[in-house]
Amino acid sequence: MKNRPQYALTSVDHALRLAVLLQVEGPLSVSDAAERLGVARSTAHRLLSMLVYRDFARQGEDRRYHAGPVISLTADSQSRTALLRTVAMPHLHALVGRLNESANLLVLAGDYARFIASVEGTQALRVGTREGMVFPAHLTSGGKLMLADLTSDERAELYAAERWDGREDDRPDLGALDKELAVVRDRGFAINKDRTESGVTAIGRGIRVGDRVEAAVTVSMPTVRFDESRLVDVVSALALTARDIEHDLQDALRVESHP
Known part of the structure; x- marks a missing residue:
């Protein structure tokens, strides 16, 4: 946490x-x-x-x-992430306008979920920006959605014991995780209630590009304001946002490939 x-x-x-x-x-x-x-x-x-x-x-x-050399990544990774963020930002602002809760965009980075964009809500009690932060993917709402889209073999490799040397206590039980992710796939959304940060609840929806879920959009709020009666409205707003990001990203990728 x-x-x-x-x-x-x-x-x-x-x-x-x-x-x-x-x-x-x-x-x-x-x-x-x-x-x-x-x-x-x-x-x-x-x-x-x-x-x-x-x-x-x-x-x-x-x-x-x-x-710089300490943190440099490949140019392709930078370009794709930057394009995704640029496309998504207007839709994150619109999502905040609909729900007045903070909105985020996440991508998978190994077994972590990385926040690449964040727009804060305007209420006095709100979840602050998470941009640039990373959390264990299997605990976050967005991370669960991206993990759920991996094959069983891909997840087994990601959580293989030898890759968790020194982090054994944090390694999830793969059988239990597979069951949880099956529920996430069936529902099409995921919830993280107080699992990564005390007092914070997040609901997420995957962003599919082609045949893979490449990112996730989430809404985060103080747990004291989370009520299951809001879940239908939140999930509906997330579905609309994810659809709009997918559409605009596909258009942007077509333009990029045919300048």
Whole structure:
């Protein structure tokens, strides 16, 4: 279970978020970084300069900042993730408008679910941004949906004992997980109530591209505000959002492949 530290250091949080953005989305200008963090350009520049100093970032000839050797991923991974986020953002904002709860976009990263986009609700009591964070996939609503779309062999390989050396206590029981994921497949949505963060409940829906669930969209809310009577409305809103993201992403991929 993951909870925000009582005495969180904002500057450290900002630097780590920037590092994740560079890793999973690709190059950022100083203005881009400032806008994403909600800080002044001068602050963003200082943060990026420190990341460059520690090799978490590098500055290209175009003056934009790229992932450095410490965190660099393949260009294809960055491009696909960045495109998915760009396409999904307007729909996440629309989802927040419908439900007034925070909305998120997740992708699978090994046995973790990574939040690549997050839009906060506007209520005073709300779940804050989770962008850049990772949680065990088998505990999150979005992660369950993506795991449920894997074959039994793919899940067995992902949770093979030798891959969990040093993390044995956190490794899920594969038989129990398979049963839970079968229910998720049948229902078409998943719920995470207090399993990753105390006091937070999330409901998720998969985003299918082609024949695979490549991402998931979720709504997260304070558990005290979660009521099963809202479930039909939330799941319906998620289904509409997932459908719209799938449609726009397919269009964007066609344009990208036939410029």
